[in-house]
Amino acid sequence: MTVTATDTRVADQGLSAPPRCKGPVLHPRPTGRDQYTISEVAEHTGLSAHTLRWYERIGLMPHVDRTHTGQRRFSNRDLDWLDLVSKLRLTGMPVADMVRYAELVREGEHTFAEREELLTAHREDVRERIAELQSTLRVLDYKIDAYADARRASEGV
DSSP: OOOOOOOHHHHHTTOOOOOOOOSOOSSOOOTTOOOBOHHHHHHHHSOOHHHHHHHHHHTSSOOOEEOTTSOEEBOHHHHHHHHHHHHHHHTTOOHHHHHHHHHHHHHOGGGHHHHHHHHHHHHHHHHHHHHHHHHHHHHHHHHHHHHHHHHHHHHTO
């Protein structure tokens, strides 16, 4: 099985495709396949079916095709979009900002500047949180080293 990684919406707009996550793929997408049930998407993404329906309801998920019986059929483009949404959530982007970004994408190329502005502002928030986490990590490292030194000293090492 080969995992597909092209986001045609990005390619169609003349932008380079985002890097794919290096983490484990829960359910790889077979080459040549572009139809997935909600349970397959839930397995692939780690999101619940309830969350996927909610994303669609709030406008975070673009239009999802349906079968003649009304069952959702997700495409590779949908999975690529969910990959981006998952990364934005991981960075702590508020849902309202993600929904706004999705609206801008749907509105078309004339929103490039506004999308760039939204992502640039969020990137600055992420950088600030990373700096805070690095500072916290330094404190933890210091405390761990202090306890290790104290333990070794008490053991007579």
